[in-house]
Amino acid sequence: MNINTLKEKLNHQRFVKNYSRMWPYVKPIWFRALLSMLICIPIGSLDAIIALALKPYMDVVMVGNQNFSFGNTTFDSPFFIPVGIVLFTSMQGGLKYISAYLTTWVGTKISQGLKRDLFSKLLTFQTSFYDKRNSGDVVFQFNNMADTCCSGLLDNLSVFVQRIFSSISLVCVLFYNSWQLAIIAVIVLGCAFAPVAKLRKKMKEVFEKSVVADSAIITEYNEVFAGNKTVTAYNLQNKEKAKFDNILRNIFNLRIKMTQRTQWLSPMMHVIVSVGIAAAIGYGSHLIMTKTITAGNFVSFITALILLYTPVKSLGNNFNAVQMSFFAIEGVFKTLESKPEIVNRPNAFEMPNEHKVIKFNNVSFEYVPNVPVLKNISFEVHKGETFAFVGNSGGGKTTTVNLLPRFYDIKEGSITIDGTDIRDFTLESLRNNIAVVFQDNFLFSGTIRENIMLGDENATQEQLEKAVRMAYLDEFIATLKDGLDTVIGERGVLLSGGQKQRVAIARAFLKNAPIIILDEATSALDNKAEAIVQKAIDNLMQDKTVFVIAHRLSTVQNADKIAVINEGQLVELGSHEELMNIENGQYKTLYEMQFKKQEASA
Numbered sequence: 002m003n004i005n006t007l008k009e010k011l012n013h014q015r016f017v018k019n020y021s022r023m024w025p026y027v028k029p030i031w032f033r034a035l036l037s038m039l040i041c042i043p044i045g046s047l048d049a050i051i052a053l054a055l056k057p058y059m060d061v062v063m064v065g066n067q068n069f070s071f072g073n074t075t076f077d078s079p080f081f082i083p084v085g086i087v088l089f090t091s092m093q094g095g096l097k098y099i100s101a102y103l104t105t106w107v108g109t110k111i112s113q114g115l116k117r118d119l120f121s122k123l124l125t126f127q128t129s130f131y132d133k134r135n136s137g138d139v140v141f142q143f144n145n146m147a148d149t150c151c152s153g154l155l156d157n158l159s160v161f162v163q164r165i166f167s168s169i170s171l172v173c174v175l176f177y178n179s180w181q182l183a184i185i186a187v188i189v190l191g192c193a194f195a196p197v198a199k200l201r202k203k204m205k206e207v208f209e210k211s212v213v214a215d216s217a218i219i220t221e222y223n224e225v226f227a228g229n230k231t232v233t234a235y236n237l238q239n240k241e242k243a244k245f246d247n248i249l250r251n252i253f254n255l256r257i258k259m260t261q262r263t264q265w266l267s268p269m270m271h272v273i274v275s276v277g278i279a280a281a282i283g284y285g286s287h288l289i290m291t292k293t294i295t296a297g298n299f300v301s302f303i304t305a306l307i308l309l310y311t312p313v314k315s316l317g318n319n320f321n322a323v324q325m326s327f328f329a330i331e332g333v334f335k336t337l338e339s340k341p342e343i344v345n346r347p348n349a350f351e352m353p354n355e356h357k358v359i360k361f362n363n364v365s366f367e368y369v370p371n372v373p374v375l376k377n378i379s380f381e382v383h384k385g386e387t388f389a390f391v392g393n394s395g396g397g398k399t400t401t402v403n404l405l406p407r408f409y410d411i412k413e414g415s416i417t418i419d420g421t422d423i424r425d426f427t428l429e430s431l432r433n434n435i436a437v438v439f440q441d442n443f444l445f446s447g448t449i450r451e452n453i454m455l456g457d458e459n460a461t462q463e464q465l466e467k468a469v470r471m472a473y474l475d476e477f478i479a480t481l482k483d484g485l486d487t488v489i490g491e492r493g494v495l496l497s498g499g500q501k502q503r504v505a506i507a508r509a510f511l512k513n514a515p516i517i518i519l520d521e522a523t524s525a526l527d528n529k530a531e532a533i534v535q536k537a538i539d540n541l542m543q544d545k546t547v548f549v550i551a552h553r554l555s556t557v558q559n560a561d562k563i564a565v566i567n568e569g570q571l572v573e574l575g576s577h578e579e580l581m582n583i584e585n586g587q588y589k590t591l592y593e594m595q596f597k598k599q600e601a602s603a
Contacts, residue, residue: 022330022334023111023330026110026111026114026115027107027111029110029114030107030110030111033103033106033107034103034107036103037100037103037104037106037107037155037159038158038159038162040096040099040100040103041100041159041162041163041166042162042166043092043093043096043166044093044096044097044100044163044166044167045162045163045164045165045166045167045168045169045170046166046167046169046170047089047090047092047093047096047170048093048167048170048171048308049167049170049171049173049174049305049308050089050090051089051090051304051308052171052174052301052302052304052305052308100159100163104155104156104159107155108151108155108156109151111151111155112147112148112151115147115150115151115333116143116144116147118337119142119143119144119147119333119336119337120143122143122336122337122339123139123143125341125344126341127341127342127343127408127409127410128403128408128409129342129368129409130341130342132368135216135217135220136219136220136223136224137215137216137217137218137219137220137221137222137223138213138216138220140216140219140223141212141215141216141219142212142216142332142336143336145215146212146329146332146333146336147329147333149325149326149329150326150327150329150330150332150333151326161323167308167309168309171305171306171308171309172186172187172309174301174302174305175187175302175305175306175309178294178298178299178301178302178305179285179288179293179294179298179299179302181284181288181293182281182284182285182288182294182302182306183302185277185280185281185284186277186281186306186309189273189274189276189277189280190277190309190310192273210255211252211255211256211259212332214248214251214252214255215252217248217251218245218248218249218252221241221244221245221248225241227492274310277306277310278303278306278307278310281302281303281306282303285299285302285303342410343407343409343410343428344428345427345428346424346425348425349424349425349426349427349428350425350426350427351426351427351430352418352421352423352426352427352430352431352433352434354434354515355384355515356384356418356419356434356515356516356546357383357384357419358381358382358383358384358418358419359381359382359405359416359417359418359516359546360379360380360381360382360415360416360417360418361378361379361380361381361401361404361414361416362379362414362415362416362417363377363378363379363413363414363415364377364378364379364401364404364411364413364414364415364416365377365378365411365412365413365414366400366404366409366411366412367412368409373569374397374400374569375397375400375401375404375411375569375570376569376570377414377570378397378401378414378566378569378570378571379414379571380562380564380571380574382546382548382562383546384515384546385544385545385546386546386547386561386562387542387547387549387557387559387560387561387562388546388547388548388549388560388561388562388563388564389548389549389550389551389557389560389562389563389564390402390548390549390550390551390563390564390566391550391551391554391557391563391564391565391566391588391591392565392566392567392572392587392591393567393568396566396567396568396569397566397568397569397570398550398566399520399521399550401566402518402520402548402550404416405423405435405516405518405548406431406432406435406437406518407423407424407428407431407432410424433514434514434515434516435514435516435517435518436456436509436512436513436514436516436517436518436541437509437517437518437520438502438505438506438509438517438518438519438520438522438538438541439505439520439522440520440521440522442501442502442504442505443492444489444492444493444496444501444504444505445492446488446489446490446491446492447488447489448483448485448486448487448488448489449474449478449481449484449485449486449487449489449504450465450485450486452489452493452504452508453465453468453469453485453504453507453508453511454508454511455508456468456507456508456509456510456511456512456513457511457512457513460511464511465485465511467510468507468508468510468511469485469507471506471507471510471537471540471541472503472504472506472507472510472537472540472541473503473533473534473536473537474500474503474504474507474537477500477503489504499531499533499534502522502534502537503533503534503537505522506522506534506537506538506541507537509541510540510541514545515545515546516545516546516547516548517541517542517545517546517547517548518547518548519538519542519547519548519549519550520550521550521551521552522534522538535556553595554588554591554592554595555595557577558577559577560576560577561576562574562575562576563575563576563577563580563588565580565586565587565588565591567587572587573586573587573588
């Protein structure tokens with residue numbers, strides 16, 4: 002088997018695989034999908050009517066100057082031929098509208114099915130997946146690619162079906178009029194299709210770069226939207242314009258490169274087609290002179306030939322769209338077939354709601370291979386205890402607590418709850434038992450009520466009101482015209498930092514999980530807001546096992562245990578009093594530094 006045959010076989014296999022992958026999305030709507038394709042058969046076939054009608058019209062009326070006879074009936078005027086052409090083309094136009102409607106309906110349904118599955122897949126990925134990507138990549142990969150593969154696939158499949166049957170009917174007209182000229186036309190047609198196979202490899206590289214460039218422009222829009230205050234405050238307008246212009250320049254260069262690699266096909270086909278028409282005219286003139294064919298045969302043949310060749314001249318553009326569709330399909334299903342790194346083990350079971358002790362046993366972790374972030378961390382936390390993490394920024398405090406709900410999985414060691422490795426619990430049950438309040442909590446667009454109810458969508462009104470009171474939100478809610486149904490804008494933009502934190506605390510309170518993680522929940526607030534939020538946190542912590550990351554050591558003095566994490570290592574562990582008694586201890590040094598700062602600012 003030579004290399005070209007192997008390539009053709011692989012391309013055929015890829016073609017079949019792409020369509021087989023799409024079948025589950027077509028199956029629920031197969032009847033409309035089939036109907037949209039079947040309608041293309043008469044649409045294409047009707048192209049031959051005009052060419053076929055010209056033969057009797059030319060031979061009998063124009064050349065012979067005779068009345069036209071059909072059976073035993075003689076017509077004084079061949080009016081029915083142009084009328085018939087109008088009727089047939091009107092029928093064809095109506096069928097094209099129905100086909101376009103069905104194709105759009107089917108394409109949209111398939112696209113939405115793909116997007117639904119892509120979105121579901123997106124929700125399964127671990128935190129590290131989002132760490133390595135920007136928002137533009139995600140939007141393009143999980144949304145735009147679905148549109149690209151569906152629109153290109155169905156629209157062009159519809160066009161191809163129409164053209165296949167148009168070509169069959171027109172080729173029949175060609176052979177009907179002159180088999181000699183038809184052979185010439187078919188040979189030229191084959192030559193026109195020959196270069197198509199060489200385009201795919203040239204297109205794929207540019208397509209992949211275009212995906213990156215198109216996602217970059219989406220990211221830029223998202224960043225300007227989310228960071229509009231920073232752009233304004235630092236007068237970054239010119240910088241952002243320059244960045245945007247650079248992205249546009251890159252996209253422009255890629256579009257030009259794609260044109261250079263693909264658009265030579267259509268002009269080349271124009272030349273090949275013109276050779277075919279010229280050959281048909283030249284040899285057709287000879288056949289007329291030798292009375293092998295009539296003038297009507299010749300006019301009908303040339304009309305059919307032009308109708309056959311005209312779509313071929315624009316084949317390059319359609320082929321580009323089809324290849325883009327195939328690349329998009331491959332990208333979509335590569336995403337759908339990818340496996341999240343953090344999943345349930347085969348025999349995972351439900352985590353019970355009660356626990357006695359949580360242990361970190363020689364835990365090591367790294368974000369980047371061979372670059373350790375945590376090194377042999379070991380400690381245990383008993384039910385109802387408050388366990389605090391302190392230390393220098395970047396030391397590994399947040400990373401440590403992020404391992405408990407399995408935002409990331411450890412590299413070495415184990416984390417156990419009552420002796421069971423947390424990886425043996427189902428992800429859902431593990432996370433149901435943990436409530437997290439972050440430093441910068443994400444609030445969804447919608448109302449305050451909707452954001453709090455995310456903690457427990459089945460909570461009663463009484464439970465909701467209690468959560469609001471315990472989070473010290475009730476007085477603030479009372480000042481709002483719409484109360485809990487106040488719309489807070491995207492990311493809670495209409496709320497202050499302290500108000501957003503209290504909404505998040507109310508959400509965590511409503512979840513009523515036995516384990517609480519507080520990741521510097523008050524560090525970004527002013528003193529007044531911090532005091533209120535700290536009261537809400539105190540309510541949240543009651544009768545819970547609590548992990549606290551604190552920047553201000555004054556907030557964790559009463560913790561049962563305090564762990565000092567620096568450079569990925571647990572360097573000190575004990576109560577506030579125990580750590581303060583360590584001569585030249587790191588906790589004592591940090592505490593005294595903060596105490597002196599507080600005295601200086603007082």
